[in-house]
Amino acid sequence: MKAPLSTLIAIICCAVVLLAYFLPFEPVQNISQLIINWAVSLSGIAMLVAIVSLLSSHWQKIRQKRSSDRYSILVIFGFGLTFLIGLVFGGPGSLDYQNVVTHMLLPIEAGLLGALTIGLTVAAFRLYRANRGWMTIVFGISTLLFVLLNSGIFTTGTGLDIPLIKNALGVLQRLPDAGGRGILLGLALGTITAGLRILLGIDRPYNS
């Protein structure tokens, strides 16, 4: 076994935190809380390391003699500007920092989402030219149905207080829930499996 000490530490930490969910004893709770606090602090440090790594990689791209990445300059410039605003103008709680977020980040990300909307619409328009199977037809019909349902057109008006219409709309709204429930069950089972594998030392992502 590679790195048995780290594996042993990981298993013990997992077991203590898991036991704290089931055992109301004060020592177990305190140890679990201590381990969680360490994990939160380490995650903050990990984010700092990730930021340094990001900056260094973009700096390397800028310094490349061949095919220098000009967009990396924008990344470093944007990071420096945001960092200065947050550091100089009062931190995340300041109005200036809020303006950076709401007047720069928000329009940019919303614009990207709008471009994605146009791209998806074009893809839906050309869907049947590229692929004309039965599943494509079902997919197209379901997409059309839920686009219309989520637009709220069918739930407006004054003549909708009919049990048949309400029940039909309720059933249609429930259709995606069935798929969502299946996904959640799969996620839960996968999470349990992953936790058990780490708890038993089968998976050791900390060794990689």
Added chain:
Amino acid sequence: MPFKNRTGSTSKNADSPSQETPDWLKKIREKSHLEKPATPPLGAFGEAENRQFGETEKPDEIPQWLKELQKTESPVPDEPEKSEVDWITRLHEILPETPRSDSPSTTLYSDEELAAMAAAARKLDEFNRVIEEQASTQPLGVPPEPAPTDFHLESSSPAAPESPVELEGSISSFKPEQNQPDSANPEDITRDSHIEKEPVHIELKPTGNTEESVPWMQTPVMAEPEPVSIDTTPSEPVEPQPNSFDISSDKSETQSLESGIPAEENLPTEKKKSFFSSLFRKDETDSSEDAEDEPEDESGQNDEAAARTEEKPEPLIPESVLQPQYNRSVEYSGRLDISESQKASIHLLKSMLMGEIQPPAPTATQSKISGRMLRLCIGILLLIVMLFPLATGFMLTDQQALFSPGVVSMRTAVNALPENSPFLVITDFEPAFAGELKAAAIGVIDNLMMKNLNLSVVSTVPTGPALARDLITSVRQAAFAYPPEKISYLGYLPGGTTGMKDFIHNPRQALPLLDTGRYAWTYPATQDVFSINDYAGVLIITENTETGRAWIEQLHGNMADKPLLMVVSAQSAPLMRPYLDSKQLNGLIGGRVEGAMYDRIMEAPARSPVITASYQAGMLVVAVLIILGGIFGLFHGLFSSRSSSSKENWYVS
């Protein structure tokens, strides 16, 4: 290693003139006419000739095994795989030097496999069994031996004899197989007794040295390395010819053989060894292709074989006779011992691989409208349609008339909250979804403010605190703004799910400061909070399903009888509704439309109705484009399939 020659099945070509045959070979043939063949010849597919051992064959009569060959000349067997299986199972009989298996494969056979092998053995016809009894083959219990990739004469002396006298000595020193295992099988006993009757045996052992072959002994089929073939039927009709050549003869015959060798062809013994190795040349060539143990010998052998072919194109041993016997090892090496179940698995795997439905390649769309132009047109259309309500105030629909269960539950839960109590608001959404979630959550936030709740705002997204400020300040502005002392912005909570767990366990320790740097828990909005249970309820605003799920799972067991509310984007709502159904959530609003439902159910005036109208107009245009694209694609497919029927793309995936 002793080897009892099975090449008695070889026969000379009847069309070949006798003057081209060496004298010593003529004598062998004449001798073999008068004597019983020591080993019955092998017929097609490695099966022995249906002739009783001991019968004298008439010279002019076509041998039975050749008749069998003629019968099976052109038609392919109905079940070639079965014949291959029979050949494989009898490989150790056809080629006695063939190892049964280097690995203890028989010990790994299951009972079903053994039963299948026994059943296959029982299906052998009568002549096959008779020949098996008469053939001087190695018994089944022979221990693993080297693969029959090549053979050469092995003398008893360390050095190979160089003269005919030495050859005589070496041949006379051949002894019956000594290391045959004891076997209680009567067949083995019969074989052993038969072997003892034979005075002379030729020991052959595998070797990789094939450069010393006698040129005039080569046959085209042996000299030309042919590609791997599993065709077991003779490609050419076999002429009637007597069974004239038999290596396994008695000592007197060996003497006559020695005396009959011409002086100019009285080659060294090592070259005579190559005669026997040449009989297996084809097999050895194919086997060595897999092994590639001696590439130099291989290349040299091929060149030499090609030269010999040019010199002596006339085959002494018909190709049609040798091919069925020795070409079969091309497909399955002698080292393999494949059972019926393994073959079935092979065929199953092959059929799975071959029969797998390949994903259809997308149809190459050749449109007069380029993709960029289409994107531009659709983008412009969407912009125009969505800007029209904003510019003109056109209302596409009325207010919401039906309400989803989550909205009704939300209203019930918010109305049940006690006034002036601490309340936790979690804003875990990215700036890209701020527009949708702001419209969805603004009614709930306003309703919470109506209750004069002391709000604590926290986020696990770095941009969350700023977006939370923007959301809360946009609810009430200017003079109607919510008192700042009623809201505490706890800021960014690092650590993901671990941070959630830490905050739920001890909020004061997890986030001791506000995002402004002040101590958080002396602030009026939070001074009464010591644990998570001191909050009257929690509202989670997120577009991320994973984040929402994590908060629900962490909070549900720690907040007893406290409402857990959630505002999510429309894309995440289907994954959150199961929590609402299971009462882990006490209220759910999914997207802008349900936010408008909440406003309507609270009897509040519609917030930004023109934006809602713009949103609905855009959704309608998208739906119309999907319909138009579908119709156009279907008709395009129909016409294109009529024009080019070969490119049918209608499939069921």
